[in-house]
Amino acid sequence: MCRDGSLTYRQGITDGAPEALQVSDRLHIWQGLSQRVQDVAAAHRACLAAAVLPPVEHEEPQPATEDRESLETTRAGRHAKRLFEAVHEHTGTGRSISAIACELGLDRKTVRKYARATNWQEVVRRPRLRPPTALSAYLDYLRQRWDEGEHSAKILHQELAAKGYRGHYQRVKVAVAPWRETDGTPTPPPRAPSPLQIARSIIAPPERRHLDAQERLRSLFGNCPELAHVHDLVREFATMLDQHDATALPGWLDRLATCGHPTLAGLAKGLCEDQDAVVHGITTPYSSGMNEGRVMDVKLQKRIMAGRAGVPFQPVARGEGRVRMRHF
Template sequence: MSDVAAAHRGCLPAAVPDPEPAPASLEELPEPTDTPARRHAKQLFEAVHAITGTGRSLSATARELGLNRRTVAKYARATSWQERVRRTPPRRTTSLDPYLEYLQQRWDEGEHTATVLHQEITARGYQGHYQRVKMAIAPLRRGLPVDTPRERPPSPRQVTRWITTTPSRRGLHGAEALARLLTHCPELERTHDLVRQFAAMLDARDAAALPNWLE
């Protein structure tokens, strides 16, 4: 099963949702000079150079900061953090942007539970998913600034787990991601159907449909 998911690795990014569009009024505002992306670049530049300046290798720096070695190499080569900002394409604003400052404030006050933070900003008008808040505060655990989450595609193993798990036990995030993926990839959709059909035969203890299933 995992081999099938791995064979269609190119489809897996389809499981990641598109960025949530920000309200039109927010998109019309001019881009602020001090953005989360700029703060992130500055802090990351300083963190990388603080470690590499002591003679540590790029690999050691990447391990200490919990970053990809390629990312560390780019910041280590830069002579200023502004270089990294200029090379970074502008990201789309999202519906989480108005709440990033609040999330940073609450984190500094000692609230580090994603569920609680999601509930708090939901009460303030946020309509997005809990998972996005969880990813947004993940950098804070490494001493980096809060930022709009950029969800990674699932691994073949994760997709396998989604497909083989009873639908009622997948959880909302997994169910939504799998639905997006199956819509994009007919081969994995067929695989999912076959797995569910076999599971139904086991649940019913009825092998009458097995010959057709094997074909």
């Protein structure tokens, strides 16, 4: 009988079907561990600032060029260079393209393209030259008036119209928008990721993490060894689930109980009390995860449509002798 970790369910099954094999559902165990990881991340909220990646500076549009230095200053160039270095760190290990793609969370075609390139300049996407527009002839005057302090797109459009410009006001507004973001407006500092975001990155398999998430975790773990230790514990338990092997479970529970986090120690205590069912949940194919997923999907749809997931009951008038269910 597959169940969650509730003591009531366990006692009820023990009393009603003492010979039944009780299986602690893997989905509920993983959910419990995920929630504890988020609690630990919240307790180390001060460390999450170390996971902030360097901000990308705002850049003015530049024409396409083959020059190496100009490519390095573009966002596409930095992205291509980072992917090229990440792929080539694994190509010399003898691993297959599929294995590298799973490791980095990239498509096989992307990994193959970067692996075959001799340098990152070969795969960078170069910006295309845009054809001149009616506003192109007035850009110098527009920039001059902007530097002089005139930042109203409406007034600038009127001045250009007096000079012969026949384009729409919206084109002028779009043209000065990048200047408005960089001139006189302080750039807000990047925000640290939330405990939920860090917990999701830790729980997610390494092969499914985005490259930014991997760099964020690497920076965070270098400044917070406690979260790095929690990450190792999570990956060790995920390996047990993937391999259906509970041999390492007792030692893992001991390390979980002594890791120094009360929330994880409480989880370890509950799993130890229900260890036989947890072992069956890891080693047997039985799981209610599919059914639980359908229930969660139904609750999500109800929240989207009605704002609540419960099923309220409202009794009808006295004398009818039954209860009518009404959905809100």
